[in-house]
Amino acid sequence: MMESMINAPTTASSPPPPPSPVSTNKRTTNSRQNRKRPFPSKESKFKDLNGKGGGGSSKPGPSGFSGERSNPKGSSSEDGLVVFAKASEIDWFNSQVMITRVLKDIVWHSPSDTACVEATKVLIASVLDKMKGSNVHNRLLVISGAPVNIDGMSVEGSLIRALRGCGGVHGNEMWISGNSAVVEIRSLAKVNEAYEILKQNKVWYPLEDYVLYPTVNVFRVTDSLKLASPSDPQGEQILVKFLKNKIADPEMPDKLNFNASETLSSIFMSCYSTSISFVVESTDEEEEGDSEIFLSEEQLALKIPGNLLELFLEAVKATEEENYLKEVLNRFGEKRKKKKTSEEEKESHDHDGIDKLELEQQRSLREQNQGKSHENPQVESVSGLTLQGFLEWCSELMKTQPNLLWKGIFATGYDIRFDRIWLFQEPSLIYSHFHSDKWAFEKDAALISYMDSFSQSLHIDPTRIQPAELYLTESDYLNPNFNCLQDTEIGYLRVRWAMLQKMNTLLSKKLLAHISVHAGNSTRRSLAKLLHDSRQLLLYYTKDTFLYKIIHTSAARGSETPTPEVMLDPVSSIGSQDDSVFKNQLSQVIQQMSTITSAFYCVPQAQGADPALPISVKFQGEEVLGLSGSFRHFLLNAAKELQSETVKLLCRCPSADAGKHKDSFIITPGKLSYGEEDFLHFLGQLIGISIRSDAPLALQLLKVTWRSLLLGEKEENDCSDDMIEADVLCATYLQKLESFSTKMAFDNFLSLNSWPKFQYPSMDNNSVVSLCSEGSNISVSFSNRDQFIKLIKQLREKELRSSNRVTKILTGLSTIVPLPALLSLFTSDHLSLRIVGSPEVNLSILKNPAHVMYQVGVSENDPHIMYFWAALESFTPEELKKFIKFSANLERVASNLPLPSLRTIW
Template sequence: MDVALVQYINRLCRHLAITPSRLHPHEVYLDPSDAADPRVACLLNVPVESLRLRFALLQSLNNSLESFFLPLVELRQTHTYQNSIAALLSEAKGLIFYDTKVTVMNRVLNATVQRTADHAAPEITLDPLEIVGGEIRSSENTYFCQAARQLSCVPSSQLCVKLASGGDPTYAFNIRFTGEEVHGTSGSFRHFLWQVCKELQSSALSLLLPCPSAAANRNKGKYILTPCPISYAEEQLLHFFGQLLGIAIRADVPLPLDLLGSFWKGLVGEPLDSEQDLQEADVLTYNYVKKFENVSVTDETELEALCAEISSQHHSGESPDSPSRPCCTFTYVTMTGEEVELCQGGRSLIVSWQNKDVYARAVRSLRLRELQNVECMTAVRAGLGSIIPLQLLTMLSPIEIELRTCGLPYINLEFLKAHTMYQVGLMETDQHIEFFWTALEMFTQEELCKFIKFACNQERIPFTCPCKDGGPDTAHVPPYPMKIAPPDGAAGQPDSRYIRVETCMFMVKLPQYTSLDVMLEKLRYAIHYREDPLSG
């Protein structure tokens, strides 16, 4: 119950944009709509007063952990000593609020800065012409590979910077685009991370593989690490991928990566669930395995039909006893399409009543090994560990490290509105400002993400900000706050002008359009037809 309550409080605090330490127990309530979330459905039958008292206890526990206990725990001993405080803390991480973990994590990240203000940031030069038109002719031309080559000779210590904050954040490296005149570093850095994520989740690079379950309309758009032996060059690219995850965490730039839960489990060192993770990754194989395990002992026809189905899907073969009947041998096709033997001499070993359970276990084991992908995950973790201390992952669940790295895949318009400034005499009550927010409220989530990409060069924005813990002078996390300003110059009719942005500053230069229809038209034109993502 406590773990479910912590998950519910995390969600409630995200909605209210406050930390659990500032939430009063009497603000804790459950709505019947919460029954849709299986993680908190068990709380619906608990009296609300009991929930509030339990929350008060968890709140006190987390305050003590954050202030006194967690800074003193040696988290590196978690996997070495099973009875250490760190190991016990890892088992109890479900009782710690997400904000508590992030606060401690941020303190450690700022305490492990290795590049000070006295040292100039490394600079890389990228050639946009290599990916012009969105068509990448070779993986060597991608921004990912261009950056990996140039940063391979830069010590990782030079990439360990303080957490990004304020209007002029420090990033791991600066980016210069050949032939481009870009003012400021934030917009180009955020555009680089967006482009790299786009490349990783495309055919331009082979580090990630589309989730096999997508063939059955499940987890479409999700990716896993490609499960195959890797060369030294591929190991270096995976190492750089891990570094980018750490760089994004320090920069507080949520990456638009859609990776399957098994990836995040491997990253934090959690074991895979042989049922759930297999079903999420490859539902067709999962169904085959379950059919083999549950096939009736007396139904020989059912086993033959199942073997025939697998033979037709993966390979062709005939039974030596009955040449006209397809047979299934101890082989299976990997996620990359290669047929492998499940045991020594598997191609000549036919699946029968006596060994069908052994075959099912072998297929399950093959898929789980592919999902664990130890060789590739080791390279990614090594890269991540060169930017942030890996022991911090001890406190985080797979969902939480994904949240910290990739944020939320949707835009909270109320949160964005609360983190917006109006400049040069503009006010929230101005008619064209009201048109602006009404237009955004009419947008789909896809259109909102495109607007954010247009305005600040990143598709996802942080869902939390330090300003919720302090007064108005507290530094915002970039790219917040969004700024709305008048357009440059005063020539021409407002309705004939276009929206411009300064992506480095997250500034929208908004003409005084005379109607909501004009505002909608100009906004949609801006997010759909802009040509240069660096100029707005």
């Protein structure tokens, strides 16, 4: 049923079809009786769908709808409608239909499918509503009581070092005044962690005697721009001083600075531009050509899209009284004579975009509050506000209540640096932008790639990163992976991220568990095919969580079953003159693992510092504490031997001769021998063991090789791009052949290259391959050069794909890990990250209790432990990699993302 949902015109009010009746006499009789019942009315249908009809209970089946029922005849209403789903199940169904239609619209571009278009617009409207306002104030931390004997530079350095594991201070900007400071954390998800870190005295004082000093006070900031602990007057003064400093002119503290004035002016003008078409009355001054813009009380109170001033006024209301706006107008506004307008002009005025009845109701309500009579609505003057009066009022707020002023600025969608963080546009306009030539699918892929890397740097679930926290720096735009985003306004990127984030959340919780993803490459127009085509829109965390669930549920070895043991002799090949492949450690492992059923390697996903591992590796003559150290050492040695000249399963990338990808390898092309089949099958099993143990396997494979493991998925890359990446010398040679326009110049080039034939060296340079029958006897000429170039490209494509060898690797991998989730959902970059791990080392992950075990009597607050972590914080990234290599036998670490919880997967 789920596979047909994608093309079914099912509406939100349609219940799921009942399951097929079992072929028994009793069920057949009931079915016949049901057919004789009168057809239910429309009212009874809605009654039952809302969960108010019927009396039987239902239990969800595997598809999310009702399966077993306590009443064998089903739950029926008075009109005879059989209800097979609960209200919650219909919500689940509607969520699946909605996310499916959005994916179809984004990935398959279905502008003619109005249901898909409307679903996307609904999603845009939903994320826009949640993006309103700003969470910048919740990311602020106020610090008081810092050491007075250190200068501001030392305080800044202490803050940068302490908050490095939390993503650092946003933009490395912080406000420091004496022994107090205010910092903005990069992400709201890391505020609590940063709060706990800064509360520790060891951040500020010498480690040997930090307990002797008074505690440094750290405060969070609430939505009302006050401290979460208001008992400290000093902290409140620091926050007020900081807010004033951000908005006041440095040379004239009683005046607003330039950025604040420009921002507040744009807020004021938004009211004028959006309300001018909705207000009929005008003043005499406007008729006389007064250039100063005047906003009446009616305009200020209009609740229409785009009126930022109304949001500002609502946020800065000091009291809940209705006359607050009137008091502001009395102090900073002015009154002007209102031009009398006939009733015919009022009725003929066009109120596009807002309901006339609603406008009249708002106007009548204000007249009642002002004590006016409906019988005589005309007045001689109207109260209003000019831009100058508005700025004077804001200046007064800055001096007396800066928290209220900032509260209003945040409510209109600006951050602490006066940058807009969300769009004030209709969903239809945003939809048109995303479906125009200004937006391409590669921008979605680049945005997902950026958020993947950003979430890994913070070590958090990417769905916790709020759209307002998306900032791209100049260095990000210069990155080749993200430079396609540099011509897009940041507001559109935030809206798009909110959409992709919502999609990933719904897919993870509502859809992935109910889709047979193995049909992604074969069945057209199916949900599996749709997910396969949208794999570049799926976050790595979404895929890894799904794979984690599959690995956990497919575990075949119980906790009572002993771990298969592999015994290795580490000194057998040292000093040996025999370079035979049968003398290395890989051969020892293959011989021992060939006698063990692969089900014994299928353990649940590894967790913790010393988890259950697929195999237990022991080295003769060596004693190792625990199993993880020897296992990681075995994986490290296995990766080195696989990339050595002895095994020859992998060969060095030909581009290495030109100085590109020097440390990258590809699968050695050519025909297969029986011994190579065993080694390739073992390589697949080794990759599966690495995935289940969550221990990186340091294979430095070229990107095109990872694509070949995904059964030849090109991911928008053509053969020319792959050839440039793998064999740049061959690509340059072919470009040179194509560049000649005359036969004479072409013949001169051939003479310099020894008059080549229709044959070309293989990628491993061990043989010369004939490009066609009798290719060694056919010379290249100006007339047949196109055929020569075409055949070389076909040869390189075939060698890079190495389908015969890839099949053997995947066969071995399938004995350890279910393949459909990997092959259908993962991209080449995500597959590489899952197997090889991340090259970046996040120190906060190393401190995590899941990766560190303190022996009895040792605490993280012991001086020598704190000195140890302080030393690691001073390491450069390269030094951290060397430390990991020394301490854990790892050249890379697993993905810098938190392990998913089985309770939160679905």
